[in-house]
Amino acid sequence: MTQPTATAASRYADSLRLSVAPMMDWTDRHCRVFHRLLAPGARLYTEMVHANAVIHGDRQRLLGFDPGETPLALQLGGSDPALLAQAARIAQDWGYDEVNLNCGCPSDRVQAGRFGACLMREPALVADCVAAMVAAVDIPVTVKCRLGVDDDNEYDAFAAFVDQQVAAGAPMVVVHARNAWLKGLSPKENREVPPLRYDWAYRLKQERPGLPVVLNGGLASIEAVQAQQGKVDGVMLGRAAYHDPYLLHQLEALQTGAPLQTRQALLRALRPYVEARLAEGSALKHITRHILGLFHGQPGGRAFRQILSEGAHRPGADWSLVEQALAVTERDGGREAA
Template sequence: MQETTLDIPSTAYTDSLRLSVAPMMDWTDRHCRFFHRLLAPGARLYTEMVHANAVIHGDRERLLGFDPVEQPLALQLGGSDPALLAQAARIAADWGYDEINLNCGCPSDRVQAGRFGACLMREPALVAECVVAMAAAVAVPVTVKCRLGVDEDDDYEQFAAFVDMQVAAGSAMVVVHARNAWLKGLSPKENREIPPLKYDWAYRLKAERPRLPVVLNGGIATVEAAQAHRQHLDGVMLGRAAYHDPYVLHLLECAQTGAPARSRTELLLQMQPYVEQWLDRGLALKHISRHLLGLYAGQPGGRAFRQVLSEGAHRPGAGWELVQAAIAVTGEGRDPG
C-alpha cells in the first residue's frame, strides 16, 4: 500500500465532492449546469471535455464561459501534451474554474486518434508528466478521471499503480469510473454499459489510501445506491442518471444535506429569469429546454411534458410560455416531490 504524502485538499473542497455531475459530451454545457445547480446547490459540476488546443486557440467565451452560480465548477481537459495542458489549465484558472480535471477515461475512436482519453491509462508516465505540468501552472486542484483499465486489463495492482503515479505527480483527487474501457469493438455508449462494474476496486483503493479523496462514477442511478457507495468513498458522481432523471440529483442532495425536498415545478420555475435572459440575447429556447426534458421522468404527465417541450421549443419565437404550458400538462402544480 502506498499512502499519499501530498497536502490534503481543504474540508470545503472535499465536502463538495460528496455529490458531483459527470462531464458529458454534448450535454453538460452551461445551460445544463445552471439547471443542475438549482437542483443541487452543493454539488460539484463539470464541463464537457474540452481539448487543450481548443482552449488555447478557440472561442473561449463559448468554450469556457459560465455563470458564477455554477461554482464550484471544474473544467475537464483532454490532451496528452504537458505544455499545452499546462497552458490550457492556466487559462481556465484565470477564467475562475475551481478545478482542472484530466480525462483518462473516454474510449471514443476520435479521442484515441488524438492520443488522449482512456488510451492514456496505458501511458501512466506520460499522464504523470501532464499532471506535474498542470499542477505547476495553477493554484487550483488538478485531478484525474480514469477507468479501471483498458480492454482485457484485470489487474488491480496495475490500476492502483496508475493512480499512485498521478497522486505523486500532483493529482489532488481521483474520479474512478469503475469499469474498463474497451478501445476496439464497443461504442462509447456500449462502453458505459457492457464492461462489468467493479465497485470493490474503488472501495479497496480508498481503504488502502484513506487520505486520498476518491469519487466513484459509473452505473449510479438511485439515491439508495449513491448513499450506499458513500459509506465507502468520499463522493459519488452521477452521469446519465442526472441527465435523464434530474430530480434524482435533487433528492440525493437533500438526502446528503438534510434539506427538505422541493417540488419539480417549484425548482423549474426558478429557471424563468435565466431562460428569459438568454432568449433576450437571441438564444433559441431549444438550447436550454433540451436539458429539462427528463425532470418529470416516471411521473404522471411526464411524457406529455417532454412532448410539449420537444415539439415546440424549436419553433421561432418559442419562449417561457411554452415551459409553462409543459408544466400545465403534468398537472403537478402542487407536486409534493
C-alpha cells in the same frame, strides 16, 4: 500548488460528495445552470474540451459559464504537458475551481489524438501532464480514469496508475469503475458492457485512506448511491443525472438535510436565466432539451416532454411554452407536495 485553507479544503471535500460527470453534448452551460438549481452543493463538470481548443478556440463559447455554476471543474483532453499547462492557466484565469484530466473516454477520435482512455497505458506521461498543470496553477488538478483498458485485469496496475498521478500532485481521483474497450465497442457500449468493479475503488480507498476517491459508473438510484456511504468519499452521476435530474435534488436533500422542493418550483426558478438567454438571442430549444427528464416517471411527464420537444424549436418560443408544459403536470398529477 498553493495549499488550500482549512475552510476551503472542507468546502472542496463537501462538494465531492455529489458531482455530475462531464458528458459530451450534454453538460453545457445551460445544463449546468439547471443542475445547480437542483443541487446547490454538487460539483459540476464541463464537457471535455481539448487543450488546443482552449488555447486557440473561441474561449467565450468554450469556457464561458454563469457565476452561479460554481463550484465548477473544466475537464481537459490532451497528452502534451506544455499545452495542458497552458490550458490549465487559462482555465484558472477564467475562474474555474478545478481542472480535470480525461483518462477515460474511449472514442476513436480520442484514441487517434492519443488522449482519453488510452492514457491508462501511459501512466508516466499522464504524471508528466499532471505535474505540468500543478506547477502552472493554484487550483486542484485531478484525474478521471477507468480501471484499465481492454483486457487489463490487474488491480496493482490500476493502483500504480493512481499512485503516479497522486505523486505528481493530483489531490483526488474519479474512478469510472469499469474498463474501457478501445476496439469493438462504441462509446455508449463502453458505458454499459464492461462489468462494474466497485470493489477496486473500495480497495483503493481502504488502502489509501487519505486519498479522496469519487466513484462513477452505474449509479442510477438513491439506493445505489446510499450503498456507497463509508466506502468512498463521493459519487459522480452521469446519465442518471441527465435523464432523471430530480434524482440530483433528492440526493442533495438527503446529504444536506435541506427540504425537498417540487419539480415545478425548481423549474420556475430557472425562468430568469432562460429569459436572459432568450434576450441575448439564444433559442429556447437549446435550454429545454436539458429539462425533458424532470418529470421522469411522473404523471404528465410524457406530455411535458412532448410539449417542449414539439414547441421549443419554433421561432419566438418563450417561457410561456414552459408554463404550458408545467400546467399539464399540475393537471395530470396534481401539484406535488413539497
